[in-house]
Amino acid sequence: MPAFQALEGMPYWQDLATGDAQKSAYFYSKLLGWDVSGDAYRIARKEGLPVAGFISQLEDPTMTDAWVTYFLARDVDRVVVGVDKRGGSVLAVADVSLGRMALCADPAGAVFGVIEPAGEDQFVAAGEPGTPVWHEYVAIDRGRECIDFYAELFDWEVEESEGYFVVLADGAPFLGMRDESGSADLEGVAGFWETYLGVDNVELAARRAAELGGEVLAGPEASPFGRLVVVQDTTGATVTLCEVATPVNEDELDEAESLLR
Template identity: 55%
Template structure:
């Protein structure tokens, strides 16, 4: 599986906080082909590469939460956000925060020097999107992470070296702020059938988008997520000794 080295401020990880972690683990294993550990902090892997965590908890912060790489927590509070909690796990130091609107997000400082994340392909996250009720909510993240942001109408795209890595939708009618995670699938129609077969629910879609066919769904525990149809990458003459950075 191809991967890329994340830069500070880029999405690096995602956790699902749920009151039914075992049920959630089974659902995503069937839908996305994950292998999920049975520890208290369940780590989901795709072809051996860690892609997400599943956490059992009784909390108001249920659902998927993205984690951004590094940068510490000082800037969060200086910009009007809040640091909620910090934990040291096998992957590194993970901190839950809230932005100025009260929307949860995470920061992670991985253990070790290699900071590789799964690339956008079936079975792994391919996009993150923030629903913002105000321009101020978007400005919080742009300033915190020093993102290069390009605006197209009410849509804001964060860029790194000329490539987009997440989007932010300004929707002043939304009333709430929300981070959404898109997972890649090879065949969206088949994936939506799998959602229903294993206790989930299709909320809307499929619809065409600039990124491909997308749909909104809920997993078997009621947590919302998005699916996006993406192509399986093809590589010629790859050997196990080849550097992952050259792929």
């Protein structure tokens, strides 16, 4: 599986904050082929590369299970100063095995994180089945203000087209943001980051999620990203599964070409 080097301000990691880490880990390992290890903090791997973490939430009836997107930072402490300065809040800062991490909230209360990796390598598994393929912010309360908050905090290059905001690095998009302010369906929701995880067949993934005790909330359906299905997992967190092609192994291509010569 190839790994991609992330740049500062790009999505780098994702944690599932869950009321039952063991139950969540089982669901995603069976759905996406993840190998999950660890106790207090579980790390999921795909073909040996770290993909995501599972962290147990304290028993709090006001907390809901949710995926949290972490953005790469060279200096977490500098970024959290920027969070405070721009009207957000810093919920926690800690040094963990992965590096220095901070859990934050934007001006509307949507949760996100920043991470300064422990090592020099800044590679992530992404873009193929079993790994994150897209990240999207849904702005609801104080929508445009929150979109500007992230753009300024991470110094993003943002392009808008018909109400959808695409964030670019060297001309290539790496995440999206949409303003759903005033949406009746999302009334009372502050806003949230959404993780898209790749699957090779979205119909099969939807059926498998239901067999494992999850629930299909929307789809499968076509979208500009490909075929999607929105699933609620066995502890209540939602995730979008997106059909993507399995990359061709270059060594296999070389072998096939040699046979044709």
